[in-house]
Amino acid sequence: MGKNKEQGFVQHITxxxxxxxxxxxxxxxxxxLVDYAPVRGCMVIKPYGYGIWELIQQExxxxxxxTGHKNVYFPMLIPESLLLKEAEHVEGFAPEVAWVTxxxxxxxxxxxxxxxxxxxxxxxxxxxxxxxxRDLPMKYNQWxxxxxxxxxxxxxxxxxxxLWQEGHTIHATAEEAQEETLQMLEVYxxxxxxxxxxxxxxxxxxDKEKFAGARATYSMEAMMQDGKALQAGTSHNFGTNxxxxxxxxxxxxxxxxxxxxxxxxxxxxxxxxAIIMTHGDERGLRLPPKLAPIQVVVLPIAxxxxxxxxxxxxxxxxxxxxxxxxxxxxxxTVSAGWKFNEWELKGVPVRLELGPRDIENGQVTFVRRDxxxxxxxxxxxxxxxxxxxxxxxxxxxxxxxxxxxxxxxYVAHDMQExxxxxxxxxxxxxxxxxxxxxxxxxETTNATSRNMPFDQSDCPSPVCVCCxxxxxxxxxxxxxx
Amino acid sequence: MGKNKEQGFVQHITxxxxxxxxxxxxxxxxxxLVDYAPVRGCMVIKPYGYGIWELIQQExxxxxxxTGHKNVYFPMLIPESLLLKEAEHVEGFAPEVAWVTxxxxxxxxxxxxxxxxxxxxxxxxxxxxxxxxRDLPMKYNQWxxxxxxxxxxxxxxxxxxxLWQEGHTIHATAEEAQEETLQMLEVYxxxxxxxxxxxxxxxxxxDKEKFAGARATYSMEAMMQDGKALQAGTSHNFGTNxxxxxxxxxxxxxxxxxxxxxxxxxxxxxxxxAIIMTHGDERGLRLPPKLAPIQVVVLPIAxxxxxxxxxxxxxxxxxxxxxxxxxxxxxxTVSAGWKFNEWELKGVPVRLELGPRDIENGQVTFVRRDxxxxxxxxxxxxxxxxxxxxxxxxxxxxxxxxxxxxxxxYVAHDMQExxxxxxxxxxxxxxxxxxxxxxxxxETTNATSRNMPFDQSDCPSPVCVCCxxxxxxxxxxxxxx
Numbered sequence: 001m002g003k004n005k006e007q008g009f010v011q012h013i014t015x016x017x018x019x020x021x022x023x024x025x026x027x028x029x030x031x032x033l034v035d036y037a038p039v040r041g042c043m044v045i046k047p048y049g050y051g052i053w054e055l056i057q058q059e060x061x062x063x064x065x066x067t068g069h070k071n072v073y074f075p076m077l078i079p080e081s082l083l084l085k086e087a088e089h090v091e092g093f094a095p096e097v098a099w100v101t102x103x104x105x106x107x108x109x110x111x112x113x114x115x116x117x118x119x120x121x122x123x124x125x126x127x128x129x130x131x132x133x134r135d136l137p138m139k140y141n142q143w144x145x146x147x148x149x150x151x152x153x154x155x156x157x158x159x160x161x162x163l164w165q166e167g168h169t170i171h172a173t174a175e176e177a178q179e180e181t182l183q184m185l186e187v188y189x190x191x192x193x194x195x196x197x198x199x200x201x202x203x204x205x206x207d208k209e210k211f212a213g214a215r216a217t218y219s220m221e222a223m224m225q226d227g228k229a230l231q232a233g234t235s236h237n238f239g240t241n242x243x244x245x246x247x248x249x250x251x252x253x254x255x256x257x258x259x260x261x262x263x264x265x266x267x268x269x270x271x272x273x274a275i276i277m278t279h280g281d282e283r284g285l286r287l288p289p290k291l292a293p294i295q296v297v298v299l300p301i302a303x304x305x306x307x308x309x310x311x312x313x314x315x316x317x318x319x320x321x322x323x324x325x326x327x328x329x330x331x332x333t334v335s336a337g338w339k340f341n342e343w344e345l346k347g348v349p350v351r352l353e354l355g356p357r358d359i360e361n362g363q364v365t366f367v368r369r370d371x372x373x374x375x376x377x378x379x380x381x382x383x384x385x386x387x388x389x390x391x392x393x394x395x396x397x398x399x400x401x402x403x404x405x406x407x408x409x410y411v412a413h414d415m416q417e418x419x420x421x422x423x424x425x426x427x428x429x430x431x432x433x434x435x436x437x438x439x440x441x442x443e444t445t446n447a448t449s450r451n452m453p454f455d456q457s458d459c460p461s462p463v464c465v466c467c468x469x470x471x472x473x474x475x476x477x478x479x480x481x
Numbered sequence: 482m483g484k485n486k487e488q489g490f491v492q493h494i495t496x497x498x499x500x501x502x503x504x505x506x507x508x509x510x511x512x513x514l515v516d517y518a519p520v521r522g523c524m525v526i527k528p529y530g531y532g533i534w535e536l537i538q539q540e541x542x543x544x545x546x547x548t549g550h551k552n553v554y555f556p557m558l559i560p561e562s563l564l565l566k567e568a569e570h571v572e573g574f575a576p577e578v579a580w581v582t583x584x585x586x587x588x589x590x591x592x593x594x595x596x597x598x599x600x601x602x603x604x605x606x607x608x609x610x611x612x613x614x615r616d617l618p619m620k621y622n623q624w625x626x627x628x629x630x631x632x633x634x635x636x637x638x639x640x641x642x643x644l645w646q647e648g649h650t651i652h653a654t655a656e657e658a659q660e661e662t663l664q665m666l667e668v669y670x671x672x673x674x675x676x677x678x679x680x681x682x683x684x685x686x687x688d689k690e691k692f693a694g695a696r697a698t699y700s701m702e703a704m705m706q707d708g709k710a711l712q713a714g715t716s717h718n719f720g721t722n723x724x725x726x727x728x729x730x731x732x733x734x735x736x737x738x739x740x741x742x743x744x745x746x747x748x749x750x751x752x753x754x755a756i757i758m759t760h761g762d763e764r765g766l767r768l769p770p771k772l773a774p775i776q777v778v779v780l781p782i783a784x785x786x787x788x789x790x791x792x793x794x795x796x797x798x799x800x801x802x803x804x805x806x807x808x809x810x811x812x813x814t815v816s817a818g819w820k821f822n823e824w825e826l827k828g829v830p831v832r833l834e835l836g837p838r839d840i841e842n843g844q845v846t847f848v849r850r851d852x853x854x855x856x857x858x859x860x861x862x863x864x865x866x867x868x869x870x871x872x873x874x875x876x877x878x879x880x881x882x883x884x885x886x887x888x889x890x891y892v893a894h895d896m897q898e899x900x901x902x903x904x905x906x907x908x909x910x911x912x913x914x915x916x917x918x919x920x921x922x923x924e925t926t927n928a929t930s931r932n933m934p935f936d937q938s939d940c941p942s943p944v945c946v947c948c949x950x951x952x953x954x955x956x957x958x959x960x961x962x
Contacts, residue, residue, distance in 0.1 A: 038563060038605050039556045039593065047551035047621065054552060070528035071535060075520045075642055076557075076595075076626060077579075082519060098558075099583040100595065103630040103641075104576050112520065114557075114581065114595070124519050134814075140528065144626070145557060149584040160584075161556055333615075 013345075015282055020226040024154075027276060031285050031346050034155045041153040041160035045269070048346065049156075051293030052272055053163060057143060059195050059290065060165065060267070063187050069139045069167060074121045076144070077112040082120050086245040089119065092212020096148040098160070114147040119213065119238075119264055122168040123246035130260060132251040133172055137180070141167040156273035157230075157481050164268035170248060170260040174239065177261035181237040184265040185218045188233040196271060197288040197397040198222045198278050199405055200232060201426070201476055203451030208435050211264075215239040221450045221476065223405040224277035227425040229450050229478035232274050235265035273481070278401050285347025286369050288397055289390035294327045296386055297343045301355030303330060312354050315364060315382065319352075322383025324390075344369060349393045350386060352377075370396045409476075411460045415444070418465055418477060422447040426478045430471030432464035440466055441477060450476040494826075496763055501707040505635075508757060512766050512827050515636045522634040522641035526750070529827065530637075532774030533753055534644060538624060540676050540771065541646065541748070544668050550620045550648060555602045557625070558593040563601050567726040570600065573693020577629040579641075595628040600694065600719075600745055603649040604727035611741060613732040614653055618661070622648040637754035638711075638962050645749035651729060651741040655720065658742035662718040665746040666699045669714040677752060678769040678878040679703045679759050680886055681713060682907070682957055684932030689916050692745075696720035702931045702957065704886040705758035708906040710931050710959035713755050716746035754962070759882050766828025767850050769878055770871035775808045777867055778824045782836030784811060793835050796845065796863065803864025805871075825850060830874045831867060833858075851877045890957075892941045896925070899946055899958060903928040907959045911952030913945035921947055922958060931957040 013030065014022040028034050033049030045053065061071070077100060084090050093116045100112040115121070126138065143165045153159045167184060171177040185202055192200045200220035210217035214236040221229045240259040243249070252258040279286040289295055296319055300312035309330060316328040327348075329339050336353075343351055353365040363376045366386075370393045377385050408425025412418035421427035422445050431437060431449070438449050452473050459474045494511065495503040509515050514530030526534065542552070558581060565571050574597045581593040596602070607619065624646045634640045648665060652658040666683055673681045681701035691698035695717040702710045721740040724730070733739040760767040770776055777800055781793035790811060797809040808829070810820055817834075824832055834846040844857045847867075851874045858866050889906025893899035902908035903926050912918060912930070919930050933954050940955045 035606065035609070037556045037602070039558045039560060039602075042556035042558065044556065044602075044606055045554040047553055050552050050554055053554075071531050072528055073526040073531055073534075073626075073644060075518045075523035075525065076628070077520050077523065077642070079520060095585050097585065098581050098593075100579050101582045102580040102592075104578065106630075111583075112579075121518070121520075121525075125516065125525055128516070145554075147557070149587075161558070163554060 013282065013284060016225060016280075023280075024277060027280055027284050027345075028155055033272070036155075039160075041150055043155045043159050045163075048293060049272060052275070052287070052291050053269055055291045055293065056195075056271060057165075060191060061143075063191060064141050064165075064167065067183060067187060069141045069169075072140045072142050073144065074115075074118050074125070074142060076115050078115055078118075078120055080111045080113060082124055083113050085120065085123075086213050086242055089213035089242075093117065093148075096150065098147050098149050115144075116146055116148045117264075117266070118142070118146075118166055119168065119242060120246070122264075123242045123248060123262075126170050126260070126262075127246050127248040130170065130248060130250045133253050136172045136250060136260065137169055137176060139167070139169040139180070141165055154273075156269055156276070162268050162270070164266050166266045167264060169263045170243070171262070172250070172252070172258075172260065174261050177237055177239070177263050181216070181218060181235050181263045181265070184263070185220065185233075185235040188220050188235065188265070188267060192220055192222065192232055193398065195288060195290045196232075196275055196278075197394050197401065198232070198274055199398065199402040201451060201453065203453045203476070205234075205451055206435075206438060206449045206475070208438050209449055211236045213238060213241055215241060219451050221426075221478070222274050222278060223408060223426060223478075224274070224481070225280070225404065226277070227408050227423070227479070229426065229476075229480040230270070230274050230277065231450070231480065232271055233265070233267040236263060238262040238264070279397050280347075283341070284345030286397060287347035287349060289349045289394045292347065292349050293325060294346070294348050295325045295390055296327075296350045296352060297348045298326060298328045299336065299339055299351065299353045300328075300330055301336060301353050301358075303332065305356050307359065308354065308356060311359050315352065315354055315379070318383055319386060322387060324383070324386060340367075349390055352386070368393055370400070412465055412477075413461050415441075415466060418447070419445045422477060422479055426450070426476050428460060428474060428476055429465035430459050430461040430463060431473045431475040432467055432469045433472040434464075434467070434469075437464055437466035445477075445479075447477045447479050450478050450480065452476075494763065494765060497706060497761075504761075505758060508761055508765050508826075509636055514753070517636070520641075522631055524636045524640050526644075529774060530753060533756070533768070533772050534750055536772045536774065537676075537752060538646075541672060542624075544672060545622050545646075545648065548664060548668060550622045550650075553621045553623050554625065555596075555599050555606070555623060557596050559596055559599075559601055561592045561594060563605055564594050566601065566604075567694050567723055570694035570723075574598065574629075577631065579628045579630050596625075597627055597629045598745075598747070599623070599627075599647055600649065600723055601727070603745075604723045604729060604743075607651050607741070607743075608727050608729040611651065611729060611731045614734050617731060617741065618650055618652045618657060620648070620650040620661070622646055635754075637750055637757070643749050643751070645747050647745060647747045649743070649745045651724070651743050653731070653733070653739075653741065655742050658718055658720070658744050662697070662699060662716050662744045662746070665744070666701065666714075666716040669701050669716065669746070669748060673701055673703065673713055674879065676769060676771045677713075677756055677759075678875050678882065679713070679755055680879065680883040682932060682934065684934045684957070686715075686932055687916075687919060687930045687956070689919050690930055692717045694719060694722055696722060700932050702907075702959070703755050703759060704889060704907060704959075705755070705962070706761070706885065707758070708889050708904070708960070710907065710957075710961040711751070711755050711758065712931070712961065713752055714746070714748040717744060719743040719745070760878050761828075764822070765826030767878060768828035768830060770830045770875045773828065773830050774806060775827070775829045776806045776871055777808075777831045777833060778829045779807060779809045780817065780820055780832065780834045781809075781811055782817060782834050782839075784813065786837050788840065789835065789837060792840050796833065796835055796860070799864055800867060803868060805864070805867060821848075830871055833867070849874055851881070893946055893958075894942050896922075896947060899928070900926045903958060903960055907931070907957050909941060909955060909957055910946035911940050911942040911944060912954050912956040913948055913950045914953040915945075915948070915950075918945055918947035926958075926960075928958045928960050931959050931961065933957075
């Protein structure tokens with residue numbers, strides 16, 4: 001940094017290797033994604049941050065609908081008695097629930113929880129809605145906010161209130177429910193890799209780490225640039241666990257009353273944190289092109305010279321006509337260098353500069369945010385060229401993130417290697433399946449089990465990395481957000 | 482009803498003229514828009530109802546963005562001390578606030594309100610964000626849910642929790658704020674008339690009926706089929722009222738610290754109630770084509786005959802390719818008559834039937850939901866023909882609603898005429914501007930002042946309809962939801 005004075009604008013971003021956590025805070029505040037709210041542990045999502053969320057919603061929602069899901073809206077309050085029906089679930093969530101005890105001037109007879117998640121409400125309605133096998137499956141999703149009373153919070157990563165989507169489905173058979181659970185995990189993986197440009201490990205959680213009330217939880221785990229894991233989405237198979245607690249039965253083809261099999265799956269604004277910590281650099285954000293509120297910024301250079309501003313406007317319009325999200329920055333109150341820094345900080349994937357010489361040569365100067373490569377493009381067919389370049393930026397972001405993750409994913413054969421590995425990345429190790437070993441690893445290394453890959457064939461060792469007893473699973477361990 | 486046994490499906494919709502309120506409840510439940518939630522005064526919005534809301538959001542959001550607004554997300558909780566800063570606002574909302582008093586195991590030092598509306602939070606952040614005239618205007622909107630602890634509730638019309646959008650803007654001058662206030666009122670009016678197909682009266686509220694803390698409130702008022710008014714959207718000019726309470730000042734061009742001028746404006750899921758009560762009939766819903774989750778339903782007739790189902794699938798695909806939202810109902814478990822009734826109940830604007838004779842003649846049979854007109858259309862160019870027909874359905878719904886409203890809007894010169902008029906519709910009358918007269922009218926007729934048209938030139942009388950003193954305003958009075 002600081003090689004030329006124009007970079008003064010971003011000089012107070014803390015370098016990543018000096019203090020990754022402070023770097024994160026600097027970036028989210030300076031790029032104007034969020035601000036702290038005057039409510040403990042809550043954030044205000046500002047237009048630039050919310051713009052990313054809107055694009056995430058569009059991309060995901062299209063995938064949910066394409067797989068046969070419909071959106072609904074359920075109340076944000078849950079009566080305490082309803083929340084208490086499934087024992088494991090209560091135990092998991094009760095410590096972090098915000099309680100409404102007064103409505104207007106009336107003290108409530110029963111406390112109401114602000115939803116930490118909505119399984120209990122969906123169960124309550126499903127038990128009313130489902131009668132026969134003809135009604136199944138029911139595949140619903142909602143976009144809403146949830147509240148979990150967290151002690152220590154960080155914008156996008158862990159806040160008391162956050163925005164998310166929660167899918168809840170019920171099925172006639174165990175097979176269908178498992179198929180749904182894995183299908184949605186696959187939807188998440190494809191979205192993460194193709195839209196977020198983030199490689200993820202998908203697999204099953206240990207019993208210790210699974211969702212409260214689930215028979216099995218699957219997750220996708222992304223690696224941040226400090227080597228820590230971020231759980232970016234989960235998909236749960238409840239079996240008949242909630243159905244039994246909430247009495248969700250249907251009349252099967254054979255005339256028997258039968259419990260439904262249920263799933264749920266969720267992702268949240270946390271994914272924005274993942275984008276920042278996977279792709280960001282010393283200059284600030286680097287946004288995946290499909291989620292960038294501004295995909296291309298057009299900067300007229302020497303805009304006072306005749307014709308420059310007009311040509312820049314034409315260029316911006318040509319790009320918009322090609323379906324791109326474009327900003328024309330024609331401010332005359334700040335220098336070009338200031339603008340370069342600001343749009344780099346905001347992670348705009350492609351910057352186009354247009355000055356008198358470019359116009360003369362029928363070209364435009366580009367700078368890619370991913371590689372900082374600079375060059376010229378002919379004006380002719382500029383829309384398609386920039387579209388192709390955005391595709392390329394997305395692929396590069398993914399490749400860079402994958403290379404980083406692969407370099408920081410280690411195999412451990414003993415606790416020393418594991419302890420060493422989780423300092424800077426993920427560790428793949430053999431595990432006996434016992435919770436005692438997970439607890440021991442957590443206590444001694446601060447790492448947790450992340451998930452077990454579906455392909456269990458290349459287990460690093462026949463014995464558990466921790467206790468030395470026979471190994472049952474291949475497991476990824478890492479420190480995590 | 483009940484003329485043939487196929488109509489058995491909808492036989493338990495109460496006729497409108499027998500019990501309008503029960504008719505409404507029958508329609509929303511049978512058309513599967515909502516269900517009652519196991520939380521007092523809350524509703525579950527089911528896929529078909531939520532589908533309408535998604536389309537409302539798309540249409541409105543495009544209009545907000547086209548007028549320079551950006552979306553944000555603010556927390557759902559408001560500390561009590563923050564809520565208390567503007568006296569009128571507190572007084573208006575405190576009686577209907579739900580309070581969070583406990584977070585996890587911790588009893589909170591300060592109560593937190595679930596937002597009944599977010600002026601106070603926006604003010605708090607604006608006071609931090611705005612520095613100089615260069616930062617103005619700030620024009621933000623959020624889509625979220627709000628909570629108002631209501632004593633008696635009805636789905637879509639009045640529920641403890643409801644979904645809405647709330648725009649909040651700050652401006653340098655009083656003129657700009659007023660321009661914004663009226664611009665958003667106009668956006669609402671245009672949306673109501675062109676998308677909801679509902680004619681509205683726009684105008685200013687009386688001081689008694691304005692928003693708590695506003696200098697002026699403008700509304701759009703729609704007439705339901707029972708002659709009652711439904712306030713379908715409001716736009717408020719706060720002047721510097723909140724700016725003074727929350728200290729939102731900017732450094733003006735002249736170097737002086739100056740209070741900003743602020744507006745807010747909102748619409749909600751209430752609009753779905755307005756659609757139902759404006760357009761519905763004895764058969765159920767009649768949905769405005771732009772908001773119908775299913776715009777066209779295709780019914781194969783005698784689908785067991787060779788080629789029928791294939792042709793119906795081709796037809797559905799041709800309509801989808803034309804950009805329409807289409808359902809192919811190829812169920813063989815219910816009769817054609819059952820299907821007719823079900824899709825009429827659900828208000829699908831156009832039904833297309835395709836049987837062997839239609840195929841032979843290269844045509845398709847249509848039934849319009851607005852007029853129940855039946856006829857044939859040539860298969861050739863079916864996409865464009867159905868699009869044109871949907872436009873026509875929208876225009877007809879609007880015309881019918883406008884004719885009804887005009888027939889039920891009366892002029893009153895005295896209290897007898899007013900009392901008579903508000904039994905079945907709106908009353909336009911001269912008003913002195915005094916609250917005492919509004920109170921008297923409310924007590925004696927149960928009608929409230931709705932709004933004052935911008936064109937005040939055709940006042941029905943030189944004296945107030947209530948007290949006989951000189952009239953100042955032309956005012957609409959009506960019973961209201």
